[in-house]
Amino acid sequence: MYLLAIDWYFILEKAILVAFIVSLSMLVAMYATYAERKIAAFLQDRIGPNRAGPWGLLQPLADGGKLFFKEEIIPLASSKFLFVLGPVLAMITALLTSAVIPWSHSFSVGGREVAMQIADINIGILYIFGVVSLGVYGIMIGGWASNNKFSLLAAIRGASQMVSYELPMGLALIALLMLVGDLRMSSIVANQAGGWHIIYQPLGFLIFFICALAECNRTPFDLPEAENELNFGYHQEYSSMKLGFYLFAEYINMFISGVVMSTLYFGGYDIPFVHEAGWGLDSWLLSLIGFGVLMTKAALFIFLFMWIRWTIPRFRYDQLMNLGWKKLIPLALINMVVTAAVVLWLKK
Amino acid sequence: MNVTQILFWFLSVLALFSALMVITSKNPVHSVLWLIATFFAISGHYIMLNAQFLAIVNIIVYAGAIMVLFLFVIMLMNLNKSIEPQKSKWLKLAGAVAGGCLLLVFVAALKDSEVHLQSAEVNTGDIGLISNLGKALFSTYVVPFEISSILFLSAMVGAVVIGKKE
Structure with missing residues (x-):
């Protein structure tokens, strides 16, 4: 069998990058659970986890170990395959999004230019949007396969919430894309060298941020797992690491949406007010600095998500739908039309 | 192959x-x-x-x-x-x-x-590719494109009207 000539270095480079990004997402998600508990403790005037390791730093490992050793329960009346498929899909869709994000400047190793991006496809932002729109299946399938009324209710809530909030998110993105004129993630970052998009699109960012909260099922939009109405919502019947996958996927989603928002509106790996490419640093050092900058921005977003969670109470379901359909969509439409008019006026 | x-x-x-x-x-x-x-x-x-x-x-x-x-x-x-x-x-x-x-x-x-x-x-x-597709849709095929978008709009309005009836 004849295969096309394959550049093995290319495959190797991408494989290493994929492994790096996936393990990074896992690591960040692990320590996001620790950060969440510490921040919750701080906001509620408690101490938080402090037993496992210094300052409780080993707490995520202890939690993971506990989840692995718990008994695995699959309800008798449910469809076993779909019951397992639910958390798997949640995890896969959470990890897939990171494939088009530009993580930093490219650097050169032995004359090869290595891009810190897995795939720079020319529909980059639509790819993210597509994967996000698939994220709902994890919740829906898991909730349905649990064969439990609370889980089913949660699954249906989650589905309608995610479909509703995708619309204003897409409309906010259209206004952003009018400024850039390209869907590639790398050109969205390059376009912000002069000024971040948040300056030109503050309303668009606000809408995008609210929708990101809703898509990640974070408070004040955590209706699919509202514990005082639905016990635990869609993951009530889950135990052991299958439950862990659902919880983990939420933190990975939070991390990735922080990175996406930094990339779209806050210049990605760009350092504000300086021209770091002119410092004459080694390319790998520059790449490392850019990566650190992007991580810092993402960490700030994760903190913001947690701050909101422990400050703002949950919406009622009708309030959620009202906000999505009657406030955010008209606002996003106005934002889109105004942006279009201004872009057209300035280009003339 | x-x-x-x-x-x-x-x-x-x-x-x-x-x-x-x-x-x-x-x-x-x-x-x-x-x-x-x-x-x-x-x-x-x-x-x-x-x-x-x-x-x-x-x-x-x-x-x-x-x-x-x-x-x-x-x-x-x-x-x-x-x-x-x-x-x-x-x-x-x-x-x-x-x-x-x-x-x-x-x-x-x-x-x-x-x-x-x-x-x-x-x-x-x-x-x-998206830029070529956009150019084709908004220049050569602009009339059918706009007509189909009006069709979608009327379907949406119809859905809202049906949904509001109580």
Whole structure:
């Protein structure tokens, strides 16, 4: 069998990058659970986890170990395959999004230019949007396969919430894309060298941020797992690491949406007010600095998500739908039309 | 066989197999999930034809939104094997005959057309890329494009009107 000539270095480079990004997402998600508990403790005037390791730093490992050793329960009346498929899909869709994000400047190793991006496809932002729109299946399938009324209710809530909030998110993105004129993630970052998009699109960012909260099922939009109405919502019947996958996927989603928002509106790996490419640093050092900058921005977003969670109470379901359909969509439409008019006026 | 051919056969088999599973699955939820797999296989074909925008829009609109609503309705109706209404034998036969007639029409329509003489441009051609597609839609085909968008708008208004009636 004849295969096309394959550049093995290319495959190797991408494989290493994929492994790096996936393990990074896992690591960040692990320590996001620790950060969440510490921040919750701080906001509620408690101490938080402090037993496992210094300052409780080993707490995520202890939690993971506990989840692995718990008994695995699959309800008798449910469809076993779909019951397992639910958390798997949640995890896969959470990890897939990171494939088009530009993580930093490219650097050169032995004359090869290595891009810190897995795939720079020319529909980059639509790819993210597509994967996000698939994220709902994890919740829906898991909730349905649990064969439990609370889980089913949660699954249906989650589905309608995610479909509703995708619309204003897409409309906010259209206004952003009018400024850039390209869907590639790398050109969205390059376009912000002069000024971040948040300056030109503050309303668009606000809408995008609210929708990101809703898509990640974070408070004040955590209706699919509202514990005082639905016990635990869609993951009530889950135990052991299958439950862990659902919880983990939420933190990975939070991390990735922080990175996406930094990339779209806050210049990605760009350092504000300086021209770091002119410092004459080694390319790998520059790449490392850019990566650190992007991580810092993402960490700030994760903190913001947690701050909101422990400050703002949950919406009622009708309030959620009202906000999505009657406030955010008209606002996003106005934002889109105004942006279009201004872009057209300035280009003339 | 090169990579493109292997991918083509893999995607074709996947598309046909999952399309068959849609109609043979007993459980309607399984049918919907197989239909989603079919959409993914078709999107793979679009990517091989270098129509990336079409591929991703197929996933966003069909797999990501319409199938969610399908799943939604089926879950709410709570269909399962025990309460599934069994159609009579004659109705099944009539369905098979009607489907066969449709197949016949398709085959007859495509047999004498020029379609099978043209081979698909795999991995080449750039009309499917988003900027070219946008230019074609908003210059050459602007009238049909606008008319279909008005159609969608009227459908949306109709849905809101029906939804508001209490």
